[in-house]
Amino acid sequence: MFSAFVSWPTAPVTKSLVIKALEALKPSPAVVTSPEGDLNLLWSTYDDIDHELVHSQRETVLSSSYTFRKALIRKHFLSRSLHAYVTKHPDSELTNASPKTFEIELSFVDELEELLLDELWELGKELEDGEKWWILKPGMADRGNGIRMFNSKAALEKIFEEFEESDSDDDSEHESGGEENKTAVVTSQLRHFVIQEYLNNPLLMDPAEVSINGSRRPDEPQGFKFHLRAYCVAQGALKVFLFDKVLALFSAAPYVQPSAEEDEDGDPLPVDLGPHLTNTSLQAERGEEGVRLFSELISCQILSGPERSQFSTEDMKAILDQMVVVLAETFKAALENPIHFQPLPNAFELFGIDFLVADTPGAQPRFQVALLEINAEPAIELTGPRLSWILQDLFTAIGEVCVQPFFNSKLEELEWTVGEMRHGLIKCLDQQVRAPP
Incomplete structure (x- = not known):
């Protein structure tokens, strides 16, 4: 024992x-x-x-944790790893599975002008055009804190000005603020940010079509944005698995395309994040209203295309297959950054992976997954009591696959090929890596 x-x-x-x-x-x-x-x-x-x-x-x-894994769980390190990998491997699935991303490091808004003229020149040109929308994310914050949307240099400057103002507010003023203040960050303490291209063609469905606790199905469904929360288990040096029970986490408001608005002085107004953010941490008052199993969405109406159709088992499988490939490529990218990701033979770790599904009718495949971020020690309690059974299945599988064999040498590992599922875990990657000294 x-x-x-x-x-x-x-x-x-x-x-x-x-x-x-x-x-x-x-x-x-x-x-x-x-x-x-x-x-x-x-x-x-x-x-x-x-x-x-x-x-x-x-x-x-x-x-239950690798010591060095910043290449995965820190947004700016992940961005660097993915960029370096697709530069060396232009045929990788990651080329089309990770939004265009820029890194930004600053403490005060007056540093922004020089950055946009120098290191972030390409982003500066994009903002001059104003055709694309972008998401700002603090590199080390979590649970949706500090996320903002913008499509111009003026709007980005305004965001950092508001962050600076929140630095000087006392606690009572901060707590009494609106939604923007609730998710503000201290810019002087969080120097690293990433700016990701906003994907404006998300797959849309209505979670209310899946009745829970006797809730009434809508007569006229509305399209809501959602992201997929997948659980990934990495074992040893190195095997990677995807848990087959994936969650769909919906936004609080029906989806609308982002639009730029100004106040009476001509300054950009903050974008209402309700239709765009799908983070359950910012929707605690909604309970389980916006959480579904991905498999529960089968037969729901697809509300993002020009014609309505039903989401099928084949659609879900195609998306899961993409997720398996993207996860494998992501861990390969991290392995090429050995300073910041060092898998150990005597370690395993559970990660929460966030994917967005884009809907591009006429393209092949129509549904394209995009990797948003990777979370260590994911906030599994936000799953809610209705679906808590999947978490017990997940942790039981971790015990059987990662813990039991380590302490019982008599257990012979059967051939487990990439793509095959056991214990609810789909093997994504099986690569022999030399352990760090």
């Missing part, structure tokens, strides 16, 4: 799922909540893991 250290001080749902997954193992380990003593498994939040122990005891200690 081995001993398992479990610690999730701010995530009780995750802690419960981990303990249940460990109890399902044969034999089940002794679970402790103190990092003291002779430990074999560290299945806990990143900050509570003894990473030095993990590196020094690779034969006997298993960790």
